[in-house]
Amino acid sequence: MEIVDLKKWFPGVKANDGVNLTLRGGEVHAILGENGAGKSTLMKMIYGLLEPTSGEIRFMGKAVHFRSPREAIHAGIGMVHQHFMLIPALTVAENVVLGDEPGRIKFDRKEAQKRVRELSEKYRLAIDPSAKVADLSVGLQQRVEILKAFYRKAKLIILDEPTALLTPQETRELFSIIRGLKAEGVPVLFISHKLDEVLEISDRVTVMRAGKTVETVETKGATPQTLANLMVGREVVLRVEKSDAHPGEPILQVHDLHVRDFGRMERVKGVNLELRRGEILGLAGIDGNGQFELADAIAGLLKPEQGQIIFDGDDITRWSPAERTERGIAYVPQDRQLDGLVLSFNLVENTILRDFRKRPFAKNGVIDRTAATNYTERLIREFDVRPPDASRKASELSGGNQQKVILAREVSRDPLMLIAAQPTRGLDVGAIEGIHRQLVRLRDEGKGVLLVSLELEEILSLSDRIAVIHDGRIVDIVPGAQATREQIGLLMTGSRGHSEVSMS
């Protein structure tokens, strides 16, 4: 596949403004770029969802103009979307063959399962064709997507942010699948904003910035630093710079906490934890091990079954979320769009969400728009929210800027403690850098920071101490400085191993 000077202009926006790319047979080619660099627009054009303004896409030596995904699929382009196009209520085989089912009137279920089994053996994508997709893990669902592409005789596989939803283990499996495809001679286009993954899996990398392809480089000669600089267009600090912590008095103590989630499942099964002023405590763990329920319980969103939460000397176990906020707990929830912001509200309304009842934002129960707007505009400047327009709806902002708004709201209230759950999820390098700096600044101001993250790198680079949670229990707490990836990774699976630096 070859892409020559492809452009896509929307009114007022040049989403793609000169994209050049050559994909060779049998190579894994990564497209790296920050969110908003134009990666999705490019994908949509290749897949027939958008029509290019100018330029050309050549596939197998011919210029192609796909007007719908159907035509792209027919030509042999297989796309695995970031959000899967699968039907959870149907089986694996049904999902794979849908649209091109075996049989005349009757759906030949046996034949469908046979064909899917053959494909899964050929490409070594082990899966049970009769399993219901809803019952599969995210990693296995992704395999179904890849099988779908091969069932339609794809000659090229496009993976759009394929690791966004995967666990580290599943990512590893995906990479071995990609290597298998490469061995079969299937070219793979790998779209990502994650440096380490791109470096690990690709043969060549094309970096996109502001709608343009900046450069294509051989992965062999590239380093995280050179790629990050290309992506952002300036020198980027990858490693968080921070001085030694000076932890003070405990600000938060959790004793034997038990929490059930909304489905009445016990998620936190007796956690003991202590967070001090002036330290960042990282809570590491594989998704689904109770870390987010623990964070919710401390913030007051879930009621504990049993146990005690002491905050700055007060037993806050039975307090409402509002009372906790008043007392000095700030919370950046895991899902910024669901729990962090009201997407249909503008930035002014969102920044005063916690304090709208109080002066100076409200007088005698009436909101003072001017005061609120001034306050929001100040935060927008301080936290570099773009575009700097307080009247924008939260939904119109990019993920990184949404996160900045939440962080601005929480931090500017001068809390004693911040709980940050997945604060950089889905953000690009530039935005992550900024958020990390804020967390370290809070710590240096003597506040307690509880960082809950699924990204091991983030935990390792920020935390002064690392607590590892598995199956609702804290397996171990280790000092951040000495911790290694392997050690924490092992603890995350619940095995104590032989960690010599154990402190708990």
Add this chain to the structure above:
Amino acid sequence: MIFSDPEIWAATLSMAVPLALPAIGGTFSERTGVVNIAMEGIMLIGAFFAVAFSYWTGSAWLGLLAALICGGLTAAALAWGAIRVSADQTVLGMGINIFAAGLTTFLLNTLFGFNGTPISTPKLPNISIPGLDNIPYIGVIFQNQSILVYIMIVLVIVSHWFLFHTRLGLRMRSVGEHPLAADTLGINVWRIRYFGVILSGLFSALGGAYLSIGVLNGFTANMTNGRGYIALAAMIFGKWTPLGSFGAALIFGFSTALGIVLQGQGISSNLLQMIPYALTILALAGLVGRAVAPAADGIPYDPRRS
């Protein structure tokens, strides 16, 4: 004991027909992702035009055909509003119900006058299947039932096979679950949805015709008496499957039959008549088992927005 009397089971079967047919129809519509609460109205239209054409042509079968055509056309209007212009499907369905109630009453009075439809209107035959009626007990249940009872039983089986064992059935279900996914695989979402909704119109009209020219041979204003809504409950109760809908319709049919049989036994008839409606509320409130609707049920699909 009344339960050992085959008559109550015969009545149950008979009462289940005008519930099972629209419930299966609704299943087809909702499985493709269009919420259909217009079964009540479409049944009324089916019931009225069945009688009208049966009288005018002198043939109950032509009356049935007219019912199907009119029901199908009404459903097509619903489909157009729900699919092409992405209107709110609940409001649309309610609109059709109110329109149908008004239209049929108006036509009844203007075309047939205030005495109602003529008693000379031909009705569909009642039949007994030779051999079947010789079996003790079972035979009594199936003795002298409307031909539509047998047609319904065939339709239940065919519908289930169709929805779960044919290629088109698979496509219908996929469109109701995740239309964008189906679209990217080359399935025409709109066409499948039209098909599902119109099919539901045909089934509902058949249920209506059963009331007017299957059981009786005349039409009275609002003769469906809420059966379209009970069918809606039966569909949910039956977890959006034809077999389940039929089973639920039998339960509702039984409660109606029970009400009739127990009349004059010292229990208030008003209380007994309440049974099917109370069951409906329970079913619709989701108290009877957990039913999961098709994921894209009620959400218009606009391919341009994907």
